[in-house]
Amino acid sequence: MQRCKTPHAVATFHCTADAMAVQAAAAGGCLPGRVIPVPSEISAGCGLAWSVPAEQRDALEQALEQRGLAYEAITEVDLY
């Protein structure tokens, strides 16, 4: 079975509550992506992040801005 990593845009947050706020907003289906643990390529610390395939980066950024959802940064990482 072949598994290949593909580029993803990963949004990080200042606190877990911000990540969970994004998760709650996404439950309505109007925000692309999913919750993941912060990839070790971005930070050695713990925490939650929000991931979308790289091609949806602009859509995610726009949705976060429009809804006033706070995030720290968006970084590109290869994920399975």
Added chain:
Amino acid sequence: MEKLDCKGQACPLPVVNAKKALAGMGEGALEVLVDNKTAMHNLENLGKSLKIETASEERGEAEFAVTFTKGAQAAAEVCEECQPLVPAGSKVVVLSSEFMGAGDDELGVTLMKAFVFALTQQDELPAAILAYNGGVHLTVEGSPVLDDLKKLAEAGVEIFSCGTCLNHFGIADKLAVGEVTNMYVIVEKQLQAGVVVRP
């Protein structure tokens, strides 16, 4: 410097072949050529996981070179005597609840989503996942981790859900990944496992 031309090879062959070549060499450098960026990144990740110094170079649209420099310490780390005694693939993950940890259920659901996603990101996957008691809510339709469990099943991870538990919750007809099992298999798989992981 040893050279390995993996251009034209489908993923994950470049990683498999590079790993094999590195295991068979002592101190020194190995240059691996691939024809796409994803393969280059996967080789860089291999270097990280083996703790071998790695340098990458983009030489054109369809040529990427990754050079591994194996030092004395790294050579010792991949030598046969130092391989773990537990064979690869003998790990079993037990999901006994739909929550990860106790204290706050909303956080517990989110942590479980993160845990199962992190499982999909491991280069070495567990041999099996056993779901019982509240854990069977994770293997049925509507589960927040269903897509990741399906990915793991596609990659060869066996997923078993306790039949008694599915019946208890009235969700036996909703099983969406893996197969129904019984207590004998649940016990057997854990006894045979080198490591049992419980989130």
